Amino acid sequence: MGKFKALIYLALALIVAGCSTKVSRVDTDSTIDLTGRWNDTDSRLVAEEMIEDCLNQRWLYKWETEGKRPTVIVGNIVNRSHEHINTQTFTRNIERELLNSGRVQFVATREEREQLREERLDQAEHASVQTQQQMGEEYGADLMLIGSINTIVDQEGRRAVIYYQVNMELVEIESNMKVWIGEKQIKKYVERASTKF
Amino acid sequence: MFYTCFTTFKKSTAIILLTASFLLISCAGRSALRQEKINKTVTSGDFLSAVSMIKDNDNLYGRNEQFLYYFDIGVLYHYAGLFDSSTTYLMKAADVHDQLFARSITNEAAAIMTNDNMRPYRSKRYELVMLHLFTALNFKAQGRIDEALVESRRMQLHFDEWQRTDSRGRRYTSDGLFHLITSFAYQQVGESSNSLISLYKAVQAYQRGPVKLPPEVKGYAYNRFVRNDRADDTARLNISAPGQNTWPERRGSEIVLISYAGRGPVLKETAWSGTYIKDGLLVINHKGPDGKNETISMHAPPLPASEYEKANEGKPTRSGTTFHVKFALPTVKTFPSRTNNFSVLLEESGKRFNSVMVNDLDATTESYLQENLNTIVARTAVRVVLRTIAAERAKARVRTENPLANLMINLGTDVLSSQMERADVRGASVTPKTVHMTRIPVEPGVHNLVIDAHDRNGNVIEKKRFEDIAVRRGQKKYLFHHSFK
Numbered sequence: 001m002g003k004f005k006a007l008i009y010l011a012l013a014l015i016v017a018g019c020s021t022k023v024s025r026v027d028t029d030s031t032i033d034l035t036g037r038w039n040d041t042d043s044r045l046v047a048e049e050m051i052e053d054c055l056n057q058r059w060l061y062k063w064e065t066e067g068k069r070p071t072v073i074v075g076n077i078v079n080r081s082h083e084h085i086n087t088q089t090f091t092r093n094i095e096r097e098l099l100n101s102g103r104v105q106f107v108a109t110r111e112e113r114e115q116l117r118e119e120r121l122d123q124a125e126h127a128s129v130q131t132q133q134q135m136g137e138e139y140g141a142d143l144m145l146i147g148s149i150n151t152i153v154d155q156e157g158r159r160a161v162i163y164y165q166v167n168m169e170l171v172e173i174e175s176n177m178k179v180w181i182g183e184k185q186i187k188k189y190v191e192r193a194s195t196k197f
Numbered sequence: 198m199f200y201t202c203f204t205t206f207k208k209s210t211a212i213i214l215l216t217a218s219f220l221l222i223s224c225a226g227r228s229a230l231r232q233e234k235i236n237k238t239v240t241s242g243d244f245l246s247a248v249s250m251i252k253d254n255d256n257l258y259g260r261n262e263q264f265l266y267y268f269d270i271g272v273l274y275h276y277a278g279l280f281d282s283s284t285t286y287l288m289k290a291a292d293v294h295d296q297l298f299a300r301s302i303t304n305e306a307a308a309i310m311t312n313d314n315m316r317p318y319r320s321k322r323y324e325l326v327m328l329h330l331f332t333a334l335n336f337k338a339q340g341r342i343d344e345a346l347v348e349s350r351r352m353q354l355h356f357d358e359w360q361r362t363d364s365r366g367r368r369y370t371s372d373g374l375f376h377l378i379t380s381f382a383y384q385q386v387g388e389s390s391n392s393l394i395s396l397y398k399a400v401q402a403y404q405r406g407p408v409k410l411p412p413e414v415k416g417y418a419y420n421r422f423v424r425n426d427r428a429d430d431t432a433r434l435n436i437s438a439p440g441q442n443t444w445p446e447r448r449g450s451e452i453v454l455i456s457y458a459g460r461g462p463v464l465k466e467t468a469w470s471g472t473y474i475k476d477g478l479l480v481i482n483h484k485g486p487d488g489k490n491e492t493i494s495m496h497a498p499p500l501p502a503s504e505y506e507k508a509n510e511g512k513p514t515r516s517g518t519t520f521h522v523k524f525a526l527p528t529v530k531t532f533p534s535r536t537n538n539f540s541v542l543l544e545e546s547g548k549r550f551n552s553v554m555v556n557d558l559d560a561t562t563e564s565y566l567q568e569n570l571n572t573i574v575a576r577t578a579v580r581v582v583l584r585t586i587a588a589e590r591a592k593a594r595v596r597t598e599n600p601l602a603n604l605m606i607n608l609g610t611d612v613l614s615s616q617m618e619r620a621d622v623r624g625a626s627v628t629p630k631t632v633h634m635t636r637i638p639v640e641p642g643v644h645n646l647v648i649d650a651h652d653r654n655g656n657v658i659e660k661k662r663f664e665d666i667a668v669r670r671g672q673k674k675y676l677f678h679h680s681f682k
Contacts, residue, residue: 035295079343082350084288153354156361158298193299 036162036190038085038149046166047093050182054170055101059179064103072104072170073141081151081164094145094168107141143179144171158192231257232463232626235269239627240460240681244277247627261317262623264293268324272331272627276457276679280335287332291351294320294328309580312525313621323561324625325355326372333378334455337675342385349379349395368568373403374556374632377414381453385673393425400434407564413553416443444553444636450668452637452644454541454552457679459534459630461558464566464622469493469524473585479578481524493574522581525620526573529566531559534630536680537653541635544645556632573621581618629679641670650680658682 026032031041063070074095077087098104108116123132147168154161163185170180234257238247248270251257258266271286297319307315320328329352336345352375359370376399383392400418403410416439422430424446431437471481482492539552566573595606637646644666650659659680668674 079347082347082354084344084347151350155354155358157358196299196301197303 033188036160036188038081038083038164040089042164042186043086043090043093046184046186047090047097050166050168050184051094051097051101053182054098054168054180055103057180059170060103069103069105070142071107071139072098072143072145073107073173074109075144075146077146077168078148081149082153083151085149087149090149098145105139107139113138141173144173145169146171158194160190162188162190164188227257227259227262228464228623231269235626236460239273239276242679242681244273245279248273248277261314264290264297264318264320265623265625267293268320268328268625269627271328272625275331275335276627276677278338278677280338284332284335287328287335290320290328291332294325310584311617312580312619313576314619314623316621318623321562321565321624322355322359322369323372323558323565324628326352326375327625327628329355330372330375330378333375333382334675334677337378337382337673338677340672342382345382346379346386349375349382369406369561369565371398371402371405373399373406373408373410373414375399376402377555381673389425393421393427393430396421397430397434400436404434407560408555408557411553411555412440412442413444414555415439417446419443421446445638447636447638448671450639450641450670450672450674452639452646452666452668452674452676454539454635454637454646454648454676454678456539456552456633456635456648456650457629457631457677457681458536458539458633458650460532460681461625461628461630462529462531462562463626464527464562464620464624465530466525466620466622467528469526471522471524473522473582479522479582481522481578483526495574495578522585523618524574524577524581525618526570526577527566527620527622529559529563531563532630535652535658535682536650538651539633539635539678539680540649540651541637542647542649543637543639544647550635550637552633552635554631555634558628558630558632577620584617629681639668641668641672643667646676648678650682 028040029044033039033041060070074091077091079085079087095106099106107113117135120133120135124135127133145168147166150165150167152163152165154163164187166184166186168180168182169178171178231251234250234254235247238244238250251266251270251273255266258269267286267290271283271290274280274283274286277283297317301317304316329348333345333348336342336348356371359368363370376395380392380395380399383389383395396418400410400415403414415436418434419431419436419439420443422428467483469481469483471479473479478494478496480492480494482490484490538554541550541552542548543550596603597606646663646666648661648663649657652658659682661678663676663678666674666676
């Protein structure tokens, strides 16, 4: 009977331990893959590597020899994958990497610009003349960064190979010339457990 | 003697059996209870009250029915036009489905001993298709076509996997409506080849599945294949030049109205009974609602080889002797609907457009259950026979010299054993009976529509007006309507 009781207590303890939520802080740069889906690490690593490649290509010399910093805008990053990927996070990573390099400058996105124009209109009516920002003084972007995220999934039962390909292009807005094409792939092998206790 | 024997034998067993039977009774009852509770509110069109009712009474869905909890709420939000909320819940349901990929050994063992309601509900294939369809439609309603296409790709992975495991090519592995919606989405983003491939799959799925290929879809597909230099596809699909009932190919602005009609089917339990013939056959029969007898005969669930050797030598085996068995199997219960079809009046032009039925959940559910019946019966047979043998052996062990006590033990064991036998009738409670589509070509601008729901004889039984629908150039605007009469 003693053994039986001990077993029951042990089982209860295990159940209670299993039920409690445990939270711990981790380094934002650490790599944690829980599901095999696109995650923050993929977004960060792809952004870093693509921008490094982008900044090391010839197109930028043309501007730098003239002592200029090109103005870039991030256009659409189309999600053609099988996962709902937050392309905004990815876009922000790209913007941050480019901007922090100090070699290019950015203008706000279409939606942000609309918001800013509304604010200027509001200022025109309500702000003092000395502090109000002027209309028609916006910076026009020289280049637009566009791209897509694609996936190919090869799946059989509990095993799957997921191949992500991120394509990005930098296009001169005036001439429609593509000055840089970048590509980054990630391949993941995911094996799911078929049984559990 | 009886009491001593009972207490020593199996106080713990009795408690376990009793608890299990109470749990199982409540499990099985929950499904019917929530259908009854939700149905009234849904039929009246008060979807948000139905959502509140579900959220306030989450005990209507057990821990094992999380998929259904999220799915039902997601569908109700979709009907109510709250697309973001709907998507949130439908995605939670999809996550539950993914997490249930790994089967719990404990749950499976419990299900063998008791019934399938002990296993977490994993969704039926057509429910998973509806889940991704509703999510895709939510995104379309919000003009987020790229996201709608993500749902198409996710579902395609399921279709591929189902087709891979369907060696005989007879099971539900694809869905006409899903591919049709996908085809429209690809066309919208300018991916013509992908759109035509999805259209091909749509026709193929309709031809193979329980829902008849609508002539409008057939004609539309024929024309698009021919115009896009894919005439070979028409030959492969064996579709000929269309008659009058055909959707024209529309490149301009369009309103696509998706209408849901009637209450979708549910599963109900039917009792089957029969005889287990020692070491041999299992014969079960049932009287259907039409009064006809249905009988299934099969080999009894296998015993260990040593038991067969004993049987061959004429020695008693663990399977005991011939005995009576009771089975509980699911059947489809459909509901009559007054709503038969829809027509839409475009007020500015006075033109009227008729709906096309693109999905029939009654037919899909019937067909799905039929193709899975063998598996369900086989699982049930193993379970019932094992449990009955266990009960027989338990009765034999506690047999006393008191005939009254013996009678009570026998009755008690039989009652507990039969209470445990429950069919798995869990399923979505709020799906529509049929889905209809109306395609309305419009000029860019603002439009008003009047939608009539018709009965079988063409009488208008419900009217609804949609006002100030803004459509941009080249936009396909998705609207949703329901008539659950």
